[in-house]
Amino acid sequence: MNISVPHDKRANKLKSTRIAGKLVNDYWQMVWRAKEEGKLICWYEGSAINPFLEAADICWVHGEAYSAMLAARHQEVKAQQAAEERGYMKELCSYARTHLGCAVSNQRTRNDTDTGIAFGPEDDDLSAKLPPPDMIISAYAYCSTGQQWDEMTSRVFGKKIPIFNVSLPWIWGAKKDAGYLRGQEWEETSRYVERQLYDMVKFIEERTGKPYPWDRLRAMMADIRRASELRLEAMELCTNTPAPASFFDWVVSIAPINNLPVDGVVQYFETVLAEVKARVAAGEGAVPTEKYRLFFDGIMNWNKVGWLAEKFARYDANVVAGRYTHMAFWQEPSLINPQDPVLGMAQNYLICPNNHASPILIDLIMGLCEKFKVDGMVIHASRTCRAFTNPQFLIADAAHKRLGLQTSMFEGDVTDESFYKDELLNSRVEAMFEAIDSRRLLV
Amino acid sequence: MKQHVMGIDFGSTTAKTVILDLKGRMVASRVSHMGAVSGDGVKDSVAGALEDAGLTQADIGRTVSTGYGRRMLDIADKNFTEITCHARGAVSMVPDARLVIDIGGQDSKVISVDSNGLVAQFAMNDRCAAGTGKFLEALARAMEVQLDDMGDIALEATQTLKISSMCATFAETEVISLLAEGQTKPDVLGAVHAAIAARTLGLVGRVGKKGPVVMTGGVARNPAAVHHIEKALGMPLILPETPQIAGALGAALIALDDYRAEHKLAISEADDDAMDRQMAEDKACIPGCKGVPGSMVVEPALPAKGKLGRLLGAIQNNL
Numbered sequence: 001m002n003i004s005v006p007h008d009k010r011a012n013k014l015k016s017t018r019i020a021g022k023l024v025n026d027y028w029q030m031v032w033r034a035k036e037e038g039k040l041i042c043w044y045e046g047s048a049i050n051p052f053l054e055a056a057d058i059c060w061v062h063g064e065a066y067s068a069m070l071a072a073r074h075q076e077v078k079a080q081q082a083a084e085e086r087g088y089m090k091e092l093c094s095y096a097r098t099h100l101g102c103a104v105s106n107q108r109t110r111n112d113t114d115t116g117i118a119f120g121p122e123d124d125d126l127s128a129k130l131p132p133p134d135m136i137i138s139a140y141a142y143c144s145t146g147q148q149w150d151e152m153t154s155r156v157f158g159k160k161i162p163i164f165n166v167s168l169p170w171i172w173g174a175k176k177d178a179g180y181l182r183g184q185e186w187e188e189t190s191r192y193v194e195r196q197l198y199d200m201v202k203f204i205e206e207r208t209g210k211p212y213p214w215d216r217l218r219a220m221m222a223d224i225r226r227a228s229e230l231r232l233e234a235m236e237l238c239t240n241t242p243a244p245a246s247f248f249d250w251v252v253s254i255a256p257i258n259n260l261p262v263d264g265v266v267q268y269f270e271t272v273l274a275e276v277k278a279r280v281a282a283g284e285g286a287v288p289t290e291k292y293r294l295f296f297d298g299i300m301n302w303n304k305v306g307w308l309a310e311k312f313a314r315y316d317a318n319v320v321a322g323r324y325t326h327m328a329f330w331q332e333p334s335l336i337n338p339q340d341p342v343l344g345m346a347q348n349y350l351i352c353p354n355n356h357a358s359p360i361l362i363d364l365i366m367g368l369c370e371k372f373k374v375d376g377m378v379i380h381a382s383r384t385c386r387a388f389t390n391p392q393f394l395i396a397d398a399a400h401k402r403l404g405l406q407t408s409m410f411e412g413d414v415t416d417e418s419f420y421k422d423e424l425l426n427s428r429v430e431a432m433f434e435a436i437d438s439r440r441l442l443v
Numbered sequence: 444m445k446q447h448v449m450g451i452d453f454g455s456t457t458a459k460t461v462i463l464d465l466k467g468r469m470v471a472s473r474v475s476h477m478g479a480v481s482g483d484g485v486k487d488s489v490a491g492a493l494e495d496a497g498l499t500q501a502d503i504g505r506t507v508s509t510g511y512g513r514r515m516l517d518i519a520d521k522n523f524t525e526i527t528c529h530a531r532g533a534v535s536m537v538p539d540a541r542l543v544i545d546i547g548g549q550d551s552k553v554i555s556v557d558s559n560g561l562v563a564q565f566a567m568n569d570r571c572a573a574g575t576g577k578f579l580e581a582l583a584r585a586m587e588v589q590l591d592d593m594g595d596i597a598l599e600a601t602q603t604l605k606i607s608s609m610c611a612t613f614a615e616t617e618v619i620s621l622l623a624e625g626q627t628k629p630d631v632l633g634a635v636h637a638a639i640a641a642r643t644l645g646l647v648g649r650v651g652k653k654g655p656v657v658m659t660g661g662v663a664r665n666p667a668a669v670h671h672i673e674k675a676l677g678m679p680l681i682l683p684e685t686p687q688i689a690g691a692l693g694a695a696l697i698a699l700d701d702y703r704a705e706h707k708l709a710i711s712e713a714d715d716d717a718m719d720r721q722m723a724e725d726k727a728c729i730p731g732c733k734g735v736p737g738s739m740v741v742e743p744a745l746p747a748k749g750k751l752g753r754l755l756g757a758i759q760n761n762l
Contacts, residue, residue, distance in 0.1 A: 393649055396649070397649075400563075400564050406562075406564070407564070409566075423511065427511075427524050427525065427526075427550075427567075428567060430523075430524045431524040431525070431526035431527060431562070431565060434523060434524055434526070434527040434562070435526070435527070435561065435562040435563075435565075438527070438561050438562065439561060442559060442561065
């Protein structure tokens with residue numbers, strides 16, 4: 001075939017990201033023990049409000065993170081089946097479906113509603129191991145399912161769990177002075193969310209019965225700001241050719257910056273940055289031969305992270321940047337003032353990449369494509385995440401018309417593997433590489 | 444050096460084979476229905492094309508495969524995707540084409556082609572068999588009509604019905620319901636073809652509508668599909684004489700490029716002999732020379748008349 005796919009070519013993943021795997025395991029072990037240790041438990045989805053919770057010594061369970069972890073371990077099906085038995089259809093966001101399945105499984109296996117301690121006939125059944133929530137906080141940008149998901153969780157637990165809602169308005173970007181991080185709408189929306197976060201802290205104080213430890217939050221946000229700066233610096237080094245790390249390395253590094261305990265996050269990204277710098281110095285790339293540089297638009301297929309990393313490496317394709325990794329997860333550290341962090345936290349929640357009007361979103365993506373000197377764009381249309389897929393035809397059109405990039409779209413899903421068809425991806429991606437090759441010959 | 448190349452399109456419902464000589468002339472083509480698993484169809488297609496050309500596989504210098512089964516063929520030297528091959532084949536059939544609509548058995552695709560005949564952008568059905576040949580096959584079975592007759596029957600429709608589901612399975616349910624309501628087969632089939640056209644229009648929108656538009660693939664032989672797509676597009680479709688073989692032809696042309704490039708410094712014994720004969724006929728000094736043109740032969744200047752002329756003539760004769 002024209003597009004070479006030798007099976008001996010392997011992705012050269014960052015060694016330091018293995019630490020992320022350990023940190024993830026340690027964190028979930030802590031979560032599974034939390035009820036026995038007498039901790040309050042909060043379930044939440046979407047925005048990274050976990051520093052607010054961690055500072056107050058509340059154990060936090062991020063729904064997408066748990067679903068993603070199950071999918072990455074290929075243990076998601078049992079939870080999804082439990083959700084479907086309860087009536088949640090297959091078209092529902094598979095993050096939500098998986099997490100709701102965990103709630104259903106938890107309810108089925110709880111022996112005593114007073115203690116809420118979960119047990120199951122099989123100790124390795126992770127779908128039933130989550131401790132039930134003592135509170136739910138809903139703070140979801142853009143995604144309407146996210147807000148309903150929390151209501152559904154509440155219903156699974158008999159509507160006995162107190163919920164606090166934080167409304168994160170969509171950034172329309174329609175006013176004359178509107179733009180990325182600027183304009184009247186941006187200022188007003190930021191303040192609106194900031195006020196709600198202070199109200200959320202009062203809700204937390206009511207649950208814990210203690211004054212909120214602001215000093216702990218400030219210290220944590222100083223660490224998160226530093227970790228984010230290190231992460232962005234390492235990502236920036238991938239403008240080098242060959243790029244020393246890939247989109248998939250940054251996918252694996254989402255958990256440390258987004259939902260793991262803050263302690264250790266700075267060291268993690270210092271280690272990652274050191275390895276990336278060493279690779280740049282040695283001219284070492286994330287794939288053995290970097291023939292194509294790609295941008296990945298779309299949310300991650302969590303049961304395919306390693307699979308896709310290896311697949312693109314075999315194609316000599318280095319996926320050097322992506323919307324999911326480069327435009328989310330505390331991506332604007334300069335907005336965070338560690339001495340007074342709440343406004344900057346609100347603003348980082350607001351700039352979830354799906355929460356912008358398409359013109360702003362597309363400008364940001366085109367900027368990344370130019371900065372990382374990509375040859376093409378591979379687009380993952382997630383079957384059950386319409387929030388991410390809605391603007392993808394517009395993005396593809398802009399990539400083609402503004403930058404002359406080839407694009408290729410394939411369907412999959414965040415945690416439901418049944419929507420992914422390998423041959424569909426192969427055909428579309430190979431066609432894109434063939435088109436890139438033919439243009440190079442012409443030049 | 445061998446004198447022929449082959450392109451094979453190993454599709455989901457049919458296998459197509461094209462054999463070209465080294466001047467790019469088609470010497471044989473064959474379309475066979477197939478069992479995708481057994482691969483009998485593709486074997487039949489290749490064997491038939493070779494037989495028609497009076498060749499054996501050993502006579503083929505380069506073989507390129509395409510289609511969903513492209514990697515399964517041991518005889519293929521290289522394989523390319525349907526996008527690349529259909530674009531190449533369609534543009535060779537209709538050289539000024541700028542948009543290629545190909546509806547095959549398992550997928551439908553729209554390819555935008557630039558002025559160099561290269562793929563500028565493409566879109567394919569992403570999610571299911573909606574709008575493909577399989578969709579038509581399923582509905583032909585449900586309506587108990589022959590696949591080849593569907594188009595002609597659909598053109599007899601007298602009223603506009605709507606098939607709202609693009610899922611092949613649910614569309615089958617809708618079709619059966621419409622028939623149960625007493626709707627006629629032509630009217631229902633008209634709706635089926637309009638649904639395919641609507642789906643195709645969506646793909647066209649993704650790559651940009653422009654013309655001339657050429658339609659390839661087996662569904663291009665269906666007059667109702669062509670009619671409804673033309674109506675939806677508001678543009679005429681150019682139909683090659685053999686739309687089904689566009690992918691195989693594109694594969695064969697890529698094989699030809701590849702084989703020529705590899706052998707650009709080689710010359711076969713037969714070609715060498717032919718060149719010798721041609722040079723002798725042309726009285727040529729180097730290959731390609733057509734001899735010395737008459738206009739370039741300078742006749743000796745005639746001696747000028749008169750005293751001076753005679754004198755010059757005498758001098759020249761004595762030199």
